[in-house]
Amino acid sequence: MGSSEALEEKYYIKEVDTEKKSIYCHHDLMGELMIPTHKHEKAQMLYSEGGIVHVTTETKTYFLPARHFIWIPGGVKHSIHPNSEDVMMRNLYFPVDSDEDSFYEKEGIYPINDLLLQMMLFTNRWNGNLKKGTRNFTIANAIKAILPEICLTNLPLSLPLPKDIRLNKIIIYLDKNLGETIMFSDLANRFGFSERSLYRLFQKDLGMSFIQYFTIRRILKAIELLLEKKLSVNEVAQAVGYNSVPTFSNTFFKILGQRPSDYLKGIEILKK
Known part of the structure; x- marks a missing residue:
């Protein structure tokens, strides 16, 4: 299988945007040391455990320490570089709604407090599309809804990766x-x-x-x-x-x- 074909098989390319109104959930060990540059229509909340993750957009590289999350707005090209294959990454992908809070329009890294941590861990056994109207969708959507209220400090945790x-x-x-x-x-x-x-x-x-x-x-x-x-x-x-x-x-x-x-x-x- 060629590299482009292999990329097509990846969930973040193939599955995240298949249902426009669902919230897509994916939790797994990293298992690889780079997710190549890609984008999706949905916004992404990526929380990491067990190591450091670099998230590179077209403008900068973000440093995501364990017990933090990064918010990536829909349509933003990015690649993901963890420091270990053993990093656990918890992803929630949210549909972009009209008239959203300005919080959701900006990339940012935030410390995860105990409330958010418990809510993220509650989603641990979910995988795939959470359909609108279901209990799980409502719970996941509550995570998104609470972010502007409790994530008041967008941390400047970014450094460029050297090219030379x-x-x-x-x-x-x-x-x-x-x-x-x-x-x-x-x-x-x-x-x-x-x-x-x-x-x-x-x-x-x-x-x-x-x-x-x-x-x-x-x-x-x-x-x-x-x-x-x-x-x-x-x-x-x-x-x-x-x-x-x-x-x-x-x-x-x-x-x-x-x-x-x-x-x-x-x-x-x-x-x-």
């Missing part, structure tokens, strides 16, 4: 050393660049400087660690290379609009 093979090796090195103090001059020397040429490569390929990239990458890792709830904020700061907790907190705030401690309180809010 040389830069890809550097990114892999940075990922493995997020807790280390890395000087730009040492990084350039390690990979055989002058500082000037490496600076230009970051700007040309990623559209941002090394400092911008490394800072966002560290904060993304910090979010993962905070959600695991195994380390204190102080320990998380050290794990991603910050010796000063106030500096870490200030940097976290610049990217997410809230302090690490407030972010954790937001996750816990429905437990109170």
